Structures are given as structure tokens and as C-alpha cells.
Amino acid sequence: MNDLKQMIIGVGACCFLLFLMGCGGMRKPAKQSQALPGIFPDYTDVTIPSNIAPLNFMIEGAEHIQARFLVAEQELLAVYGDEVIDIPEDDWQHLLQQTVGKKMQVEVAVWDEKHPDGIGYRPFNISVAKDSIDPWIAYRLIEPGYEAWQFMGIYQRELGSFCEREIVSNKTTTSACINCHHFDRRSAKRMMFHARGENGGTIILDQGQLKKVDPKKMGPQKGAVYPAWHPEGRYIAFSSNTTNQTFFGQGRQPLEVYDRASDLILYDTKENQVTADNRFLNEERMETFPAWSPDGKWLYFCSAPAKKLPDERKEMHYSILRVAFDSQTGLLGEQVDTLYNARMEGGSASFPRISPDGRYLLFTLADYGTFPIWHNEADLKMIDLTTGKPVNVDAWNAKDQTDSYHAWSANGRWAMIASRRLDGRYTRVYFGYLDANGKAHKPFLLPQKDPRSNTLRLKSYNIPDFVDGRVDMPQEVVELFRCPDKLIQ
Structure with missing residues (x-):
């Protein structure tokens, strides 16, 4: 009798366990669809580095969601959840180690109100490149406002995890604006940023030591705005911009940000002095967005003839030029080349960035103007500097949504792209792969622990x-730019 009772209890326990597994574990869907799953973020058919954080995703309205990761039909990982696929970091890293240089297939199935018995979707691929990506990124977090601000900060994010840390913010002195952060050859030990306000200046971090400089009080007495650190570390090129914005009551472009004046200046970190070349210090032309070639022999920048603004804003078409530079003397040379001629090619170029191997020139192209972040038509373009011919990077662009700022990884295989493709309002970070043949691959959104934070932040x-x-x-950095709190407009 006792044996029978124990057997009944054992069978009951097994049935209960199977019931629990059916409710919360991996299940078999009743139907199959040839459509791709509507996951967010869209990680279907992307190429990723082998040292990226888990690509957690969700399907809105799902009551149960599951994902199987396979290579050559062999399951390597299975994950399930209520609405979100939250992949354990250790399991994900082990998965990436097994799939470097390969394509993994992802099978997604969903149980929801429309499909109470479950539906499985067509598998999609995720390619894991052999090329890794830099370990950290830095960015400023700010509301996309027009006139005023309150809290803002420069933050850093580890790409192999979900760790985000503050570098510097204005939490204790909210009247100060901090912007235009920049690193010496991507070095975490040497960076700079501007602090705007009553006690502002350019803050430089050098091997743990801080100093504040005010370029307005040096040389040509021009304010420093967009920076570019020379590859040898001694010089920082700046554009000096007098920026305005105008709102319009009608038309596709209700807001335009433009420069009434912009020139180039050069700050010598060793001698603590600012110099300028008179060719790039006049009212006839605008120069902005400096960038160095990897060997430091060329200074790239955008340039356009001055116009009457804002009335002639649609006639502002910036070309990309470069001028020779001698790092021994700190002087710009006579030779000036035009890499992109806006008068002949059309549009207006901004943010020139040279790949680390010196081969590619990546830039943003809008219809007109110098501030493409508010231009929905702005896209990334690229030129092969060895041939002078364009390279197709349409895979990195979103139709009718802004793709603007960008940066190269240290190995030149990844482009980080600032894009407003999700909602047209907030700029978010994407990563696009450029393979050894110069082919651009579909970019992926910066992974988050909770995918919903992509829209809730x-x-x-x-x-x-x-x-x-x-x-x-x-920590004492804030004392260098602390100022009385008041709303700045």
C-alpha cells in the first residue's frame, strides 16, 4: 500500500513538473509562418562583433516567447521569457565564442492572444564577424530640445556588457552646458570637453591631471567648438563657430541651425597657445568640422562660401577639403585638395571621418546646411580615397530618417552611427560592419538589458x-566649471 502511495505521489510530481515546463519552459508551437518575427530591436540578418553584449529583444504583446540559437542545425542555446528574450551574459559570450566567423540561425516562436497555441516564425541569421569592436564608447545624453536644458552628462558604456558609467555631468551645476567631448586617439587617459557658462572653458584630462584653458583669450581670440586631436597628441584643431537657429512656420524643415561665421584654429597643448592660418580665418568662406588623416599629414574640413543667412540657407552647400600639415612646425601647408565638391556633386557635406587605414572618407550628406541632425534626408556617404570613387553604404542608412554623426572603430571594421530612425525624434546608436571587401552590412542597435529602455529613455x-x-x-572636475544655477537660453 505504501509503495502504491509513493508511486502515485511520484507520478503526480512528474505531471506537475511537466505542467510547469509547459507553462514557462520551451514549447512546441502549433503553427509555422514563413514571415520573419516582428522583434524589437530588429536584429534580423545583422552582423555583430564577437565581443558585444547580448542582443536581448522583445515582441510586444507576447505572453510567452522563446528563441533557439543554432549552427548547422545544432542547438547551442535556448532562451524563453514572457515578453522579452533576456539572454544570460555568460551563456551569450560562450555562444559567440562558438560562432566566430559563422552564421547562427535564430528560431523564434510566440504565444499571444492571437496565437494561444503558439506560432513559429521563419528563422533569421546573425553573422558573427571575426573582427572585434572597441571595448567602450562615450556619448552625451541630452534631451532633444531647442532653447534650454537642465541635466546633461557625458557617459561611457562597456560594449561587452550593459555597464554604463558617468564620466562628467552638470548635476551639481545645472546652468553649465557640457559638450563636444573628444579623445586623443580613442584614449581613455586623454580627453577633452567644453563647459559653457559663466565659469566655462575647455577642460582637458591628461593622464589623471586636469586643466582648463580658454582659447578665446589666446592668439586670434576665437572660441573653440568642434575638436579634432592630432594623431601625435600635441595639437587639437578646432572650428570656431558662431551658431544660430531659426524656426519656420511652414515647409518640410521647420528648424534650421546654421553658422553666421566659422573658422579654423589650432591649439598647441605643449605651448598652451592658439594659432590660425589667415586663409581659414576670413568672412568670405565658412570652415568647420575638422578631422585628421591617421598619419597626421592632412587636416580635413568642410567649407562653403558665406551666404546671407537665414534667407539663403538652402544655398549653403559645404564641400570637403584637406590641407597639408607639418607636425614639426605646427604649420598648415600650401596644398589644398577638394575631396567632395558640393557645387558639382550636390548636397552639403559634414562630419568627415577618415578610416584608420586611411582608405575611406565617411561623411554625412544633406540637401543643404551644416547641421544635418534636423534633416530627415541626411544620409551617410563614403569615398574610397585610393580611387576617388564613391562606395555604397546604403545598408547603413534609413529611408527618410536622419543618419548623421559617425565614428570609426580602431580596426576600421565598424562604424558607429547616430540615427533617428526609430521615431524621428531621439538619436540612438547603431553599429554597421564594413567587411574586408568594402561592403557595408545592416547595422544593429546598441543592445540594452531591457529592450524597452530603447524607447523609454x-x-x-x-x-x-x-x-x-x-x-x-x-571628482574635482566639476569645480573647474561650477557656476550659479539659473536657466540658460
Whole structure:
């Protein structure tokens, strides 16, 4: 009798366990669909590095969702959840180690109100490149406003995990604006940013030591705006911009940000002085967005003839030029080349960035103007500098949504792209792969622990840049730009 009772209890326990597994574990869907699953973020058919954080995703309204990761029909990982696929970090890293240089198939099935018995979707691929990506990125988080701000900060994110840390913010001095952060050769040990306000200046972190400089009080007495650190570390090129914005009551472009004046200046970190070349210090032309070639022999920048603004804003078409540079003398040379001629090719170029191997020139092209972040038509374009011919990077662009700022990884295989493709309002970070043949692959959104935070975080990612490690900013940095709190307009 006792044996029979124990057998009944055992069978009951097994049935209960199977019931629980059916409710929360891996299941078999009743139907199959040839459609791709509507996952968010869209990670279907993307190429990723082998050191990226888990690509957690969700399907809105799902009561149960499951994903199987396979290579050559062999299951390597299975994950399930209520609405979100939350992949354990250790399991994900092990999966990536097994799939480097391969394509993994992802099978997704969903149980929801429309499909109470479950539906399985057509598998999609995720390619794991052999090329890794830099370990950290840095960006400013700010509301996409027009006139005023309150809290903002520069943050860093480890790409192999979901760790995000503050570098510097204005939490204790909210009247100060901090912007235009930049790194010396992606070094976490050497960076700079501007602090705007009554006690503002350019803050430079150098091997744990801080200093503040004010370029307006040096040389030509021009303010420093967009920076570019020379590859040898001594010089920082800046554009000096007088920026305005105008709102319009009608038309496709209700807001335009433009420069009434912009020139080029050069800051010598060793001698603590600012110099300028008179060719790029006049009212006839605008120069902006400096960038160095990897060997430091050329200074790239955007240039356009001055116009009457804002009335002639649609006639502002910036070309990309470069001028020779001698790092021994700190002087710009006579030779000036035009890499993109806006008058002949059309549009207006901004943010020139040269790949680390010196081969590619990546830039943003809008219909007109110098501030493409508010231009829905803005796309990335690329030129092969060895041939002078364009390279197709349409895979990195979103139709009718802004793709603007961008940065190269240290190995030149990944482009980080600031895009408003999700909602047209907030700028978020994407990564696009460029293979050894110069082919651009579909970009993927910066992974988040909870995919919903991609839309719930009401901040734009501004000026994302790659960094080779964690930035340790001294706590006393805020004292260098502390000012009375008041609303700045």
C-alpha cells in the first residue's frame, strides 16, 4: 500500500513538473509562418562583433516567447521569457565564442492572444564577424530640445556588457552646458570637453591631471567648438563657430541651425597657445568640422562660401577639403585638395571621418546646411580615397530618417552611427560592419538589458565615440566649471 502511495505521489510530481515546463519552459508551437518575427530591436540578418553584449529583444504583446540559437542545425542555446528574450551574459559570450566567423540561425516562436497555441516564425541569421569592436564608447545624453536644458552628462558604456558609467555631468551645476567631448586617439587617459557658462572653458584630462584653458583669450581670440586631436597628441584643431537657429512656420524643415561665421584654429597643448592660418580665418568662406588623416599629414574640413543667412540657407552647400600639415612646425601647408565638391556633386557635406587605414572618407550628406541632425534626408556617404570613387553604404542608412554623426572603430571594421530612425525624434546608436571587401552590412542597435529602455529613455545619444578603456574622471572636475544655477537660453 505504501509503495502504491509513493508511486502515485511520484507520478503526480512528474505531471506537475511537466505542467510547469509547459507553462514557462520551451514549447512546441502549433503553427509555422514563413514571415520573419516582428522583434524589437530588429536584429534580423545583422552582423555583430564577437565581443558585444547580448542582443536581448522583445515582441510586444507576447505572453510567452522563446528563441533557439543554432549552427548547422545544432542547438547551442535556448532562451524563453514572457515578453522579452533576456539572454544570460555568460551563456551569450560562450555562444559567440562558438560562432566566430559563422552564421547562427535564430528560431523564434510566440504565444499571444492571437496565437494561444503558439506560432513559429521563419528563422533569421546573425553573422558573427571575426573582427572585434572597441571595448567602450562615450556619448552625451541630452534631451532633444531647442532653447534650454537642465541635466546633461557625458557617459561611457562597456560594449561587452550593459555597464554604463558617468564620466562628467552638470548635476551639481545645472546652468553649465557640457559638450563636444573628444579623445586623443580613442584614449581613455586623454580627453577633452567644453563647459559653457559663466565659469566655462575647455577642460582637458591628461593622464589623471586636469586643466582648463580658454582659447578665446589666446592668439586670434576665437572660441573653440568642434575638436579634432592630432594623431601625435600635441595639437587639437578646432572650428570656431558662431551658431544660430531659426524656426519656420511652414515647409518640410521647420528648424534650421546654421553658422553666421566659422573658422579654423589650432591649439598647441605643449605651448598652451592658439594659432590660425589667415586663409581659414576670413568672412568670405565658412570652415568647420575638422578631422585628421591617421598619419597626421592632412587636416580635413568642410567649407562653403558665406551666404546671407537665414534667407539663403538652402544655398549653403559645404564641400570637403584637406590641407597639408607639418607636425614639426605646427604649420598648415600650401596644398589644398577638394575631396567632395558640393557645387558639382550636390548636397552639403559634414562630419568627415577618415578610416584608420586611411582608405575611406565617411561623411554625412544633406540637401543643404551644416547641421544635418534636423534633416530627415541626411544620409551617410563614403569615398574610397585610393580611387576617388564613391562606395555604397546604403545598408547603413534609413529611408527618410536622419543618419548623421559617425565614428570609426580602431580596426576600421565598424562604424558607429547616430540615427533617428526609430521615431524621428531621439538619436540612438547603431553599429554597421564594413567587411574586408568594402561592403557595408545592416547595422544593429546598441543592445540594452531591457529592450524597452530603447524607447523609454527620453534622451538623445549625442556625439558617440569609441574609447579604448574606462575613463576615470577626477571628482574635482566639476569645480573647474561650477557656476550659479539659473536657466540658460
